[in-house]
Amino acid sequence: MRRLFATVVLGSSLALAACGGDGESSLIGYVPPSVKDVSSASVNEVTDSGNNPFVFKAAAGELLVVYFGYTHCPDLCPTTLAAVRSAKRDIGADLAARVDLAMVTVDPERDTDEILPKYLSSFSERYHALIPTSDEELKAAEALFQASSSVTKDAATGEVKVGHSATAYVVNDMGRVVVEWPYGLEAESMAKDLRLLFEQQA
Amino acid sequence: MKKTAKALVALGAVASLTLATTACSDSSSDSTDTTEATTAEYTIEGQWARTSPTAADTGAAYMTITSSVDDALVDVSVDASVAKMAQIHEMVMASDSSDMSSDTTMGDSDMGEMVMQEVDEIELPAGKAVALKPGGYHIMMMELVTPLKAGTSIVVTLTFKSGATKTVTVPVMDEAPSM
Numbered sequence: 001m002r003r004l005f006a007t008v009v010l011g012s013s014l015a016l017a018a019c020g021g022d023g024e025s026s027l028i029g030y031v032p033p034s035v036k037d038v039s040s041a042s043v044n045e046v047t048d049s050g051n052n053p054f055v056f057k058a059a060a061g062e063l064l065v066v067y068f069g070y071t072h073c074p075d076l077c078p079t080t081l082a083a084v085r086s087a088k089r090d091i092g093a094d095l096a097a098r099v100d101l102a103m104v105t106v107d108p109e110r111d112t113d114e115i116l117p118k119y120l121s122s123f124s125e126r127y128h129a130l131i132p133t134s135d136e137e138l139k140a141a142e143a144l145f146q147a148s149s150s151v152t153k154d155a156a157t158g159e160v161k162v163g164h165s166a167t168a169y170v171v172n173d174m175g176r177v178v179v180e181w182p183y184g185l186e187a188e189s190m191a192k193d194l195r196l197l198f199e200q201q202a
Numbered sequence: 203m204k205k206t207a208k209a210l211v212a213l214g215a216v217a218s219l220t221l222a223t224t225a226c227s228d229s230s231s232d233s234t235d236t237t238e239a240t241t242a243e244y245t246i247e248g249q250w251a252r253t254s255p256t257a258a259d260t261g262a263a264y265m266t267i268t269s270s271v272d273d274a275l276v277d278v279s280v281d282a283s284v285a286k287m288a289q290i291h292e293m294v295m296a297s298d299s300s301d302m303s304s305d306t307t308m309g310d311s312d313m314g315e316m317v318m319q320e321v322d323e324i325e326l327p328a329g330k331a332v333a334l335k336p337g338g339y340h341i342m343m344m345e346l347v348t349p350l351k352a353g354t355s356i357v358v359t360l361t362f363k364s365g366a367t368k369t370v371t372v373p374v375m376d377e378a379p380s381m
Contacts, residue, residue, distance in 0.1 A: 071255070071257065072259055074252075074258075078258075082252070082377060115257045121256055122255035161319075163296040165314065183337060
């Protein structure tokens with residue numbers, strides 16, 4: 001029963017996403033109906049050379065894929081990140097080189113500086129490991145994207161339960177979300193969207 | 203079930219023989235003893251486990267299970283050299299902690315939160331292929347001892363409500379195999 005429900009929701013969200021692109025564009029993902037500027041918040045980025053605030057904005061002429069997730073996630077996160085990796089393979093090396101990836105961990109307590117960059121290196125040569133230094137920092141970024149997450153710890157067992165919105169967001173070089181990929185969207189569809197977005201940019 | 207312990211043991215022996223046979227050959231079931239109506243056969247297809255990302259502590263395995271009789275998958279395990287623990291999990295919408303009958307909850311563009319939860323069992327209605335796949339049910343491996351590397355394989359043991367067990371060799375892959 002539960003299983004059925006989840007499928008129905010995913011299905012309807014995909015259907016919705018398909019209708020979202022009314023107008024001239026034929027993007028497969030969901031196109032936000034109003035401008036969604038995400039460049040006004042930053043999240044702490046961990047790099048070899050130290051930590052810096054990362055602003056959600058692609059480099060000139062590039063696209064940035066942003067995902068909110070956590071590394072203890074065995075199912076949704078690797079499924080989506082692997083699909084992004086496949087999509088990049090599909091569009092060819094030249095275009096793929098212009099696709100950047102940023103993941104914000106919603107579980108900063110466990111996803112440390114040691115772990116998150118290594119995790120992302122499995123999915124992309126270029127990546128930004130974003131580890132919020134406070135809950136406010138995370139919530140402010142989520143608010144811009146309209147993403148959400150919750151981490152609860154069972155006091156008795158120590159078991160950590162993480163909930164997160166499983167959408168991937170594609171941000172352009174103006175810091176605007178140009179398309180959203182709901183969970184379950186296939187790599188082929190992501191590849192089509194990336195190609196179209198680069199065409200529109202040209 | 204009014205069987206004596208002896209009969210159950212015999213039944214168990216038949217069941218394990220059948221499992222051994224099906225493991226070697228996916229072809230016809232002509233040789234199956236049709237007089238033993240309660241002997242379950244389990245067909246496992248499309249099994250795979252995703253390559254675990256570097257530094258990841260968890261992994262997931264997927265497969266499609268068909269049982270010849272009404273049964274349920276009640277437990278999963280992997281070798282201690284692979285992971286410390288394995289459980290049956292499912293992804294659900296966070297708001298789905300109780301049954302929801304409406305399918306119109308997607309009021310706006312945004313997905314709700316999805317959470318993973320352990321399930322006691324997965325029902326296997328007779329003859330119905332039940333898929334464990336991304337976004338639905340999966341076998342979650344926790345505290346991986348070694349990373350799951352593409353090109354290798356792991357052995358997963360399935361335990362059914364009937365008491366039968368089945369071991370499945372699961373190849374590790376970067377992407378889901380095309381069916």
